Amino acid sequence: MLAEIGYGILVVAFFVALYSVGAAVYGERTKSASLVESARRAMLLIWPLITLSAGTLIYLLITNHFEVSFVYEVTSREMPTYLKVTAWWGGQAGSLVFWSWLMSAFAALVTLRKWDRDREFLPWVIVVTSLTTAFFLGLVVFYENPFARYWQTVDGQIITSMLAPLNTVAFFPSDGRGLNPLLRHPGMIIHPPMLYLGFVSFVIPYAFAMAALITGRTDDRWIRLTRRWTLWAWLFLSFGLVLGSRWAYDVLGWGGFWGWDPVEIAALMPWLTGTAFLHSVMIQEKRGLLKQWNMILIILTYALVIFGTFLTRSGVLSSVHAFAQSAIGPAFFVFIGVTFVSSIALLIYRWPELRGETELNSLLSREALFLLNNLLFISVLVVCFWGVIFPLISELVTGQKVTVGPPFYDRATAPLFATLMLLMGVAPLSAWGHSTVKTLGRALWKSTLVALFVTTIIFFTYTKNAIALIGFFLVALVLLVTFQEFWRASRARMKAQNENFITALLTLISRNRRRYGGYIIHVSMMLMAVGILGINIFQIQTQGTLPVNGSVKLGDYTVKYESIAQFNGPDNRQVTRAVVGVYDRNGSYLGELHPRIDYYPDAQQNMTIPGERATLQDDLYVLLVDWQPASANGATFKVFVNPLVNWLWIGAFVFLFGILVAAWPEREAEYVPERSRRAHQTSAAD
């Protein structure tokens, strides 16, 4: 009964979404404000509807309704309740409901904003967001129904279907298969929601962009309206990526955090275009340039959001044939194709109206450097896109499967990322409109000298690896330039306002939050770069089988195998946990680590959880690879030393802080000067 109710509500939500699209279009065409208002309310209704349906699904998950095939596939009796709840997004059908639920929440939020100033956008924003929601709801309603149940025919066959087929009785499995153990980690519980939030919230700026194209109101109003949305979208997406990396580091047990897996790249691609977009909208706001390009970027971002979901959801990555067999693959394909082509068509239609308002004055001006930044982000995107797509093309054309793995991406993207870092160092010093080699050089030479000096010290004390040295030089340069910017501006305030340094710095940041938030983000990127350089270039590892009290040396550490024990953990795990002692170079005892293997009988799967010892200098990362139960005197360990990797996670926290500085809602009053300027222009023309 509950399953029928949950499914029924989803069907209703689907039709409500379609209605809001129809009503918005028709209301706009017939200039009927009440019809548009009805569309708006319909869109507002979708979220509570999906919430109800999702509540039903969660109830089924918690109460072990294994006759529902989705419940059977992702939960088991032994699972703790909170995991049963998060199993909601642990499987295909549920995660599509989850996607729609988040999408509709954002749609509801956007309908609740004040529209009086931007009435003409409203119908088209409704059309785009509701259409996207309707697409995902349609996938759930027609192809991937989480409420479908098991039915048994007279000859014992099990059929999955929503409604009882003829001559069948409901079938109740006694227990479910349980959630994939990989997904039972706290990181995996927060990571998908974050990523999805990032995905769906990028739909909003896209919707406004489309509304601007359709209505022909092609000034930068849509950009100003969506500035904060975009920042929040970027925050969620970035954090989804970071959490995913941390999860991989803690759970996948291979000593790294990023493996250039297509699933990772699927989430990285919209981030790349989104980041380019964040930068290039500033050129449009300040200089009235790049209107066409910004449209392209937001269209690309939207397309890549859907494409990323498609890649991970359709099974296309494992094989082109899996894609053809999956029901939702072709549907996705059509949706991406239709939205992309129609967006581009609209853009071409409005192309002449989107010409730049001013010219570029210098190839070293900030806007020119921003353009270079955009080129680099798009270049990384090209590498990623092609690397993900090529195996599919190869399989289609020659029937041969190939892997495009880390060596390819590392080689192709490293120089691009290095150039981006260089830009991060130079661009903040260049002026809008005008910069010459001379002005830039004057602003840059001190930082460059100090950065060179730092690099020399690193050369003599830490490493002689050329790539690492280039990396560290760039990190030092960017940090110095950024701090110099903070220092210079605060000093100016200290003099002018007679404030102390702290007050000056704080008012400075609060007065221009986007700029200084952005600089804090640059700093965080550099901290992350230190971690990435560290683990990629200096990681060392060894593996060996040790008797009890035997030890293995790696880098400055000695790891001694002390004991092993087996016991039953919560969530029905069989835990095999080793105790290893860690000693430093001089033989002093540093503490013990507990690498372990968790065996999940319901899923018949092992999880290898590392023992980690984190310091600012490095991470000691010990994995229990294997052990001999019979003699109990030998265990195989894999030991990694990952230098500097913790700066990556520290950088992530700084990043969060920076983006909150930039994106925290401001009072509406801040917009007044902008509007009064417009009003002033209007009255001037009169």
Next chain:
Amino acid sequence: MKLRKILHITYVILLLVFALAQTRTASAQNPTPSDDEVNRIAHQLYCPVCENTPLDVCPTEACRQWRDLIRQQLTQGKTEDQIKQYFVEQYGARVLAEPPRTGLNWLVYVLPPLLILAGAIFLLRAMQAWTKPAQASAKITPALSEGGSSKNEEPKDEYIVRLEEELKKRK
């Protein structure tokens, strides 16, 4: 008699030395490969059954057997390239971390640099096109383009034109 004894002892010593030498050379040919040596090669190979998982970290039983295979082949004295070649012959090119540089696969290496180069050229052209009119107008009205850092200071006639346009749009 004495000589025979000496000869005999010499013979035994020679035999021993020879035998020792032989075991030495034998062990030089077939040392037991360490886990690290196995992993170094396994890391460059991709699990033929799981998606995108390097063989050195793959936890499945199948991969454990494949690692043992690498160990065996190392013991037989095969080189890294021979072992990789063996895996390619058995399971196809997908076990390599990158597509082999043959035929269609060249596309994966050639296309991105070409596209990026094209993008760079396009950007440079576009920037030149944008810069030229500004420089041309700078010759005529240097005072105006000097302060081109904000929209408000654009040439006056253009300013009014834009204002008119915006007003039209509003109505």
